[in-house]
Amino acid sequence: MTYENILVANGTIAQITINRPEKLNALNRQTIQELHDAFETAENNPDIKVIILTGSGEKAFVAGADISEFASFSVEEGAQLAAHGQEILFDFVENLRTPVIAAVNGFALGGGLELAMACHFRIASENAKMGLPEVSLGVIPGYGGTQRLPQLIGKGKAMEMIMTAGMITAEEAKSCGLVNYVVPQGELLEFTHGIAQKIIKNSPTAIGQAIKAVNASYKEGLDGFKTEIKAFGKCFGTEDFKEGTTAFLEKRKAAFTGK
Template sequence: MDEKSRHTYSSANEPEIALHRKAPHHLPTNPYIAFKAVHFIKTAMNYQNILTQQKQGIFSITINRPEKLNALNKATLAELHQALHQALTDAQTGAILITGAGDKAFVAGADIKELAALQATEAKAFAKKNQDEVFNLIADAQKPVLAAVNGYALGGGLELAMACHFRFASDNAKMGLPELTLGIIPGYGGTQRLPALVGKAKALEIILSARQVDAVEALAIGLINRIVPAADLIAEAEAFLQQVLKQPASAISAAIKAVNATYSVNNGYDIEIEQFARCFASEDFKEGTQAFLEKRKPNFSKYN
C-alpha cells in the first residue's frame, strides 16, 4: 500500500469522538407479513453511531461517523447487530440498505486502537463474535441486503459490503483489504468472501498487495454489481430493491438460502478466525499497529 493509501486508511481510526443521534423505532415481530404504504418506523433505542429509517419496505442503516470515515468500532458493531435484528424481525421490512454518512466513505476500516489492545485469545473471540453477530447475520439474512458503497470501503468496510447480497458503488468508490500492512489478515470473512466473488488469484493479489481497487476495476472483476453516479446512489439502490420486492417473500428467502448453500461446504471462516488470532501474537502485529499509531512506515520481518 502506498503512503497516500495508508494515510487514508489511518485517518479513520484516530481517538474516538462519540456522536449522539437518536432514531426511536417501534417494531413488530412477525418477519414476513407484507409491508404497506410509505411510512417510517420509530424505535425507542438510542443509537450513537448509526441512523435508521424505514420507508416503503426498505430499512436503511447509515453508519454515522463521518469524522472517522465511518470506521467500525465495538460500539458501532454492536449497534449494527441491534439494527439488523430489528430489520430482520420487522413485519413491514422486506429489504435492508446499508450505507455510510457523508460523501467520502462507506466504511474506511476498523478501529485500530481497539485492535492494537487485543491479545491473541481476545482477537479470536472478537472476530468470532462480530462474524456471527454482524457479517454472517447479513450474509445469511432471509431478506435481501444491499450495500451502497459511497466512497472508501477498506478492511472491515469492504468485508461489510461483501457480506451483503448486492453491492452498488459510487463512481468515486475505492475498495481494498489493507490488513497485512498492520501485520494481520482480514478477520471478518474477507479471506472467504473475496475469492468467492472475484476468484482465488485476484483475491490473493488484492489481499497480499494491500492495494485499493477503484469502481471500474471492481465492476470488471465481479466485486460489485454496478457503478452509479454518487448523487444517484441511494435512489438507484432503493429502486433496485423495490424491483426485487415485487417477488414473493418466500421465494426470495428460498433463493438466498439455495445460493448461500454453494459456499457452506467448508470451514474456511473458522480457519480465518484461527489465523487472524495467531497474527496478534506476532512481532509484526506489534510493529504494524505501533507504526500505524505513530504514523510511520512499519519495519516488518522479511524472508531471508
C-alpha cells in the same frame, strides 16, 4: 431503539446508515453491536422487504475497523474479536432472509469491504475505492474477507488484493464482479432504491429461500443442490406460492404477503 453510531429509516425499503463521519465510519465494537441490533429488528419486521446499508457523508462507506480498539490485543483476544464480529454481524447479515444491498459511497476498506461483501450484493458510487489492507498492519482480514473475496472475484485476484494491500477503483471492482453497478455519487441511493423497488414486487418467502439456497453452496458440509430442492419444496406450502401461481393463471399482478 436509539443508536449513537448509526441512523435507521424504516419503511418497506429500510435504510441503515453508519454515522461516524469523523472516523470515516470506521467500525468499532459499539457500531458492530448497533448494526446487529438494527439488522435483527429489521429482519423481524414483516413490513420491511429490503434493507439498504450505506455510510454517511461522501468520503466513506466504512474506511475499516477502529484500530485503536485492538492494537494491544493478545492472540486469544484477537481470535475472539474476529469470532464475535463474524457471528453477530458479518455472518448474520449474509444469512438474513431479507435482502441487503450495500450502497458503497466511498472508501470500503478492511472491515468495511468485508461488511459490503456480507451483503447480498453491492452498488458503488464512482468515487468508491475498495481494498483489504490488513497485511500492511501485520494482520489478515478477520471478518470473512479471506473467504468472501475469492468467492466473489476468484482466488487469483483475491490473493493479489490481499497480498498487495492495495485498493481498486469502483470500475475495477465492477469488472471483476465485486460490485454490480457503478453510478455517480449523487445518484447512488436513488439507483439502489430503484433496484430495491424491483425486488419488493416479488415473494419475500421465495426470496428468503433463494438466499438460503445460494449461500449453501459456499458453506462447508452443506450440499447446495439438496438445500435448493428442500427450499423449492417449502415454497409449495406458502401462501405466496398460491398467490403467485393464481395471479399468473389469472393474468394479474400478484399481491404477496410474505407468508
